Amino acid sequence: MSNITASCDIHHRFREAYLVSKYIAQFGAQIRAEGIGAENPDLFKDIEHLIRLAVVIAVALVAFVLLRAAVVPHSFGQYGHYRGAAISEIASRPVALAGHATCEGCHTDIVDQKKLGKHVVVACEACHGALAKHADDPASVQPKKLDTAVVCSRCHEANSAKPKDFPQVATADHSGGIACDTCHQPHRPKIEAAKIETEGKK
Amino acid sequence: MDITRRRLLVLLPAAAVAWKFVLAGTPEAAPNYKLTEHWWGMLIDIPKCIGCGSCVRACAEENDVPEGYYRTWIERYHVTDWKIERPEVESPDGGKQGFPPHADDGGKNFFVPKLCNHCAESPCTQVCPVGATFVTPDGVVLVDKSYCLGCRYCVQACPYGCRFINPKTKTAEKCSLCYHRITKGLTTACCEVCPTGARQLADLKNPKDPIHEFLKAHTVQVLKPHMATGAKVFYNGMDGSVR
Numbered sequence: 001m002s003n004i005t006a007s008c009d010i011h012h013r014f015r016e017a018y019l020v021s022k023y024i025a026q027f028g029a030q031i032r033a034e035g036i037g038a039e040n041p042d043l044f045k046d047i048e049h050l051i052r053l054a055v056v057i058a059v060a061l062v063a064f065v066l067l068r069a070a071v072v073p074h075s076f077g078q079y080g081h082y083r084g085a086a087i088s089e090i091a092s093r094p095v096a097l098a099g100h101a102t103c104e105g106c107h108t109d110i111v112d113q114k115k116l117g118k119h120v121v122v123a124c125e126a127c128h129g130a131l132a133k134h135a136d137d138p139a140s141v142q143p144k145k146l147d148t149a150v151v152c153s154r155c156h157e158a159n160s161a162k163p164k165d166f167p168q169v170a171t172a173d174h175s176g177g178i179a180c181d182t183c184h185q186p187h188r189p190k191i192e193a194a195k196i197e198t199e200g201k202k
Numbered sequence: 203m204d205i206t207r208r209r210l211l212v213l214l215p216a217a218a219v220a221w222k223f224v225l226a227g228t229p230e231a232a233p234n235y236k237l238t239e240h241w242w243g244m245l246i247d248i249p250k251c252i253g254c255g256s257c258v259r260a261c262a263e264e265n266d267v268p269e270g271y272y273r274t275w276i277e278r279y280h281v282t283d284w285k286i287e288r289p290e291v292e293s294p295d296g297g298k299q300g301f302p303p304h305a306d307d308g309g310k311n312f313f314v315p316k317l318c319n320h321c322a323e324s325p326c327t328q329v330c331p332v333g334a335t336f337v338t339p340d341g342v343v344l345v346d347k348s349y350c351l352g353c354r355y356c357v358q359a360c361p362y363g364c365r366f367i368n369p370k371t372k373t374a375e376k377c378s379l380c381y382h383r384i385t386k387g388l389t390t391a392c393c394e395v396c397p398t399g400a401r402q403l404a405d406l407k408n409p410k411d412p413i414h415e416f417l418k419a420h421t422v423q424v425l426k427p428h429m430a431t432g433a434k435v436f437y438n439g440m441d442g443s444v445r
Contacts, residue, residue, distance in 0.1 A: 079336075079338070081336070082335075082349070086336075086344065087237070087338055087344070087381075089346075090344055090381050090382060091382055091385040091386075093382035095386070095388065096265075097395070121397065121398075121399065122397040123395050125260065125395055126256045130260065130263035154255060154300035155252055155256075155300070157300060157303050158303055158305075159252075160306040161311035162253065163249055163252065
């Protein structure tokens with residue numbers, strides 16, 4: 001069944017191709033016989049219409065090019081299919097975190113404290129928050145006092161997903177929710193023997 | 203030349219167009235920063251992450267990220283025994299305030315910080331119909347706020363779920379790898395505050411960057427490598443259950 005349909009289809013296509021080629025041959029012969037231009041002056045009788053059309057198209061094209069130049073930003077396409085100036089606009093935003101190098105420029109006493117303990121690797125703004133404004137104008141912008149019961153537990157609250165060698169405590173058992181800086185000095189957290197004796201519990 | 207009504211009508215729009223060109227000027231690039239000399243990425247060392255949320259808080263402060271939205275966030279994975287394809291993942295408030303106490307409940311537990319992967323062949327950039335998002339010549343995927351229509355194509359195109367529509371500006375937003383910081387010679391806000399060094403900014407074009415030695419010596423993976431996005435956030439010690 002399918003074979004019969006296939007052969008019919010091929011036959012039909014051959015016939016179609018034959019008819020089309022025959023028609024093209026006839027048309028070509030007709031054009032050669034009649035001639036174009038010199039032998040047939042009537043062909044360009046209404047040329048003004050074509051010129052008018054050409055002028056309209058030319059004006060539209062110029063208007064499009066001018067409009068496009070005015071509307072598309074200068075830097076579009078400078079690096080790719082986007083506004084190149086956006087890169088420098090985004091890059092020129094002000095920073096919020098000053099960075100520990102800036103802090104260390106003034107707070108040298110804290111730097112010395114931190115060097116003695118494990119918190120030497122912790123950047124200032126990890127606990128104190130973004131303080132570029134304070135760095136720009138230390139007098140009028142003052143950092144907030146931190147609640148160590150909250151700040152310390154973010155890192156040191158016991159959690160089975162934390163690396164095993166990271167110091168962690170269940171704060172409820174360890175301190176009962178009292179502020180960590182009652183015993184620990186946050187910039188140098190290890191409690192020395194002398195301090196335990198004088199200030200009590202761990 | 204007399205100013206007739208007809209001439210004035212022609213001159214005014216012409217002057218307006220000319221004035222716009224004068225105002226536009228040439229944008230000033232960051233000094234001493236050459237776009238062609240960098241190719242930015244990030245290294246995330248999963249075994250070092252303690253899930254403290256410092257990165258999420260710093261990112262929100264640095265980039266004015268609206269409450270309830272995250273340019274970076276931390277996920278806590280819990281994989282029981284062999285069920286590697288069914289991990290339990292939680293991220294309360296994006297891990298912004300750290301994670302609540304969690305006793306050992308068996309299986310495997312670890313934190314995975316997530317952010318934009320700054321893909322070299324980024325799907326989000328490819329779908330943007332107006333050229334509002336793009337990969338810069340130094341390999342950072344950025345959003346041009348003034349060009350974004352807020353059509354959300356990019357939000358659904360990102361395989362990592364890193365984009366959102368800012369409820370105030372109604373434009374697409376995402377991690378910019380702190381482009382305003384790294385072009386000034388600073389590190390990103392998240393890398394600045396990470397207390398354990400679990401996050402490190404990497405310049406892949408700088409031969410002296412320690413990333414090259416690290417990549418050579420460790421088993422490093424990117425997220426969803428089968429999607430061939432050219433992700434440039436490299437995860438060390440990543441478990442197979444991470445999506």
